[in-house]
Amino acid sequence: MSRVAFYGSSLLSSYWNGAATYYRGLLRALAALGHDITFYEPDAYDRGAHRDIAPPGWARVVVWEASPRGLAAAAAQASEADVVIQASGVGYEDEDLLHAVMAAARPGALRIFWDVDAPATLALLRAEPDHPLRRMLPDLDMVLTYGGGAPVMAAYRALGARACRPIYNALDPDTHRPAPAEARFAADLSFLGNRLPDRETRVGEFLVRPALLRPDQRFLLAGSGWGGAAFPGNLRVHGHLGTADHNTFNASARMVLNIARDSMAATGFSPATRVFEAAGAGACLVTDAWEGIGMFLEPGREILVARDGADVAEALTSVGAEDCRRIGARARARLLAEHTYAHRAEEVDGILRRLSPGTGHPMEATL
Structure with missing residues (x-):
């Protein structure tokens, strides 16, 4: 079992947050495989007033104050994790958060950037050669993306990422199922x-x-x-x-x-x-x-x-x-x-196992 610290936009609210159901389906399936997940989300964009779900039993949710002090406190907790993940589009000082989170990760922890809007992010990185994320890519263990296939994988590798793998959206059959019409x-x-x-x-x-x-x-x-x-x-x-x-x-x-x-x-x-x-x-x-x-x-x-x-x-x-x-x-x-989230979680679980300390980075040659 690995302890996963996941920094994203919101797990509890889909308000101006299209990635919510992606996070929920995938992280719940990862928890079912034995991973201990803590999700860190900022109190931003009035999402707290538009929650769709209560805090789930399969993950701890830490809502942090959208301020420099709140950012620093949330980022510091990355030191407790075996796997540290930051998604794109968190919604409050993303570049500062990425730097603080990855700096706080303990030696030996896996450090992953998870891009839920890869085409837009890649356009930004190409336009800004000195962008903080672009500078950090060679030091991260992995880039995972919401989609994009071979073009996105090749683009991230060209920008210095060690490895890149798309983890596509999927079906959560327990959540999305036939219902009576209204x-x-x-x-x-x-x-x-x-x-x-x-x-x-x-x-x-x-x-x-x-x-x-x-x-x-x-x-x-x-x-x-x-x-x-x-x-x-x-x-x-x-x-x-x-x-x-x-x-x-x-x-x-x-x-x-x-x-x-x-x-x-x-x-x-x-x-x-x-x-x-x-x-x-x-x-x-x-x-x-x-x-x-x-x-x-x-x-x-x-x-x-x-x-x-x-x-x-x-x-x-x-x-x-x-x-x-x-x-x-x-x-x-x-x-x-x-194409269920159970299928996707098996992919992610395999990646985390292959990248675990002592195995080096064997995926570099295959992705």
Whole structure:
């Protein structure tokens, strides 16, 4: 059993925190393999007022004050761990926190950077050769990423990382499962995602344009930040959606839409959490096109792929309700067989074992 200190945005709240369900599924599965996990999250972005879950039994959660003093106190606790991990996008002085956390790690502890937005991080590191993370990469044992496949692995190695491995999103079958439909989330096509600059244009193409092309059908948009935006009358805006409602949301629409952010779509091999959550609920998914979809779900059989908004509108017309149910059932079966967080935790557990003290860095030659 290893003691893991994990510094991330939030385990308790998904408010402006798309990585929450990723952290929950993966860390719970790691705890089931015997790892002792403490999650350190800053009291920032009003997340404490929007908690989705109580502190879980499978991890200790330390909420630290978002101040220099709070940062220093939280970072100092890294000295008690066998494995010290900092994720990207913590939300308070990330570079200072990374330096303090890794400096506090005891000799022999594994030191890992876990990038949950690798395309954006890599663009930043290329633009800033003296960025603190770029300087630290050669001294870290490993970089793990939320996705990105071979392009991201090669890019991190080129910037000096010893090794890089994607740990993809996955299905947590205990959390994301079929649920009864509810009228409040009824729609022909639904999308869940917060309003972000590199997503908004793609939402216009893949959600708003189909709504304009199919005025007789119902569309639903959930997520933070969309208030005040102009949408057609058949597109309803819900606002922030807590994780307790995700299954019902996904089960109540005829189709559920996945829209990648610009950087994720350009890099490929970066399936969002909603892909696994929606498929886990048995939803019929339609996704914008990006390289690597077939690694997770088979296009045309387990997921529908759209090149643009016109393709989305065509699917809404040509794919009936029974076909949608069959597609959703196939997707759920595929993910249960190959892509659960238990599968991902086995990957991470193997990495930690191979990198444990005394083994050197054998993964450098293979990743």
